[in-house]
Amino acid sequence: MPTALSLPPVMPFRWACAYGEDRTGLWQAFEVAGVRQVMRWIPPGEFLMGSPESEAERSDDERQHRVVLTDGFWLADTACTQALWEAVMGANPSQFKDDPQNPVEQLSWLDITDEFLPKINALAPGLQLVLPTEAQWEYACRAGTKTPFSFGENVTTEQANYDGNFPYAGGRKGEYRGNTVPVKALPANPWGLHQMHGNVYEWCVDEYAEYLEGTAETPVAHQDKTESRWRVRRGGGWVSPGGYCRSAYRRAGAPDVPDYNFGFRLARAAC
Structure with missing residues (x-):
């Protein structure tokens, strides 16, 4: 839970239509x-x-290392929905359109950074939304845990949407839904963030690269838009085996290639 010293400097921000505090934080x-999107306060920490x-x-690309995030940030409590994407863009590229609360998919990294983010930020001055860095994403996904999943040592299809025919590390088999589900259909992690494991992979701003040696303090993502540089996706998706949904799992993807397994989650700096 955030402490008094880790609270954002102003409450509420002028972009906020509502605000509050509950058992998982601000x-x-x-x-x-x-179309409403809730942003949760993620306090600084390591x-x-x-x-x-x-x-x-x-x-091998998951080498464990210490990361210190000196600044808190805001992170959407869900992946971006089809409803929000369509409100901004006027169209819906997704394959699974049975519910507007499903995550938007069929998105490339460039669709988000070059098209969606400029438009939504123009519609809501002061909002200044971005993609999270890879370090921010994993920190928020873990929500203070050190286990493979924020739910513990293993995960079930009652907790995450993945291919239950391929459970993690000898776990029990579960449901294979064969599609995405609404962004709040399954339980949130301890910080109130829904479906950071499974449903859709989530693009981060970072260029895919090996982790550096030693402690990383507030890692800054590379933001070179050269299309040959692959970007990071996190969290696994509805078609993934259970192990791909681990908090530490990383996947690289070409920034100009969309897929029905790729979505994203919005972030914002502290002030």
Whole structure:
């Protein structure tokens, strides 16, 4: 939970249509064309990013290292919905359109950074939304935990939307839904963030690269828009095996290639 020293400097911000505090912390919401998105306050702190060598199904690019985030930030409590995307863009590219509260998908990194973010920020002056850095994303996904999932040592399809035919590390098999589900259909993590494991991969702003040695203090993402530079996706998706939904799991993708498994979550600096 945030402490008094870690609270944002102004409450509420002028972009907020509502705000409050609940058992998981502070939140503020904004609206575009009547579509509301809640942003949760993620306090500054430090954590071990990546996975220990003992973690099952880990990859070599998950080398564990200490990260210090000196500044708090705001993070959307859900992946961006089809409703919000359509309110901003006027169209819906998604494959699974049965519910406007499903996450928007069929998105490339460039669709978000070059098209959506400039438009939504123009519609709501002062909002200044961005994609989270990879370090911010994993810190928020873990929500203070050190286990493979924010829910513990394993995960079930009652907690996350993935291919339950391929459970993690000997876990029990579960449902394979074969599609996305609404962004709040499954439980939130301890910081009130829904479905950071599964449903859709979430693009981060970072260029994909090996982790550097030693402690990283407030890592700044590379933002070179050269299309040959791959970007980071996190969290796994509805078609992924359970192990791909781990907090530490990383995936690289070409920034100009969309997929029905790719979505995103909005972030904003502290002030």
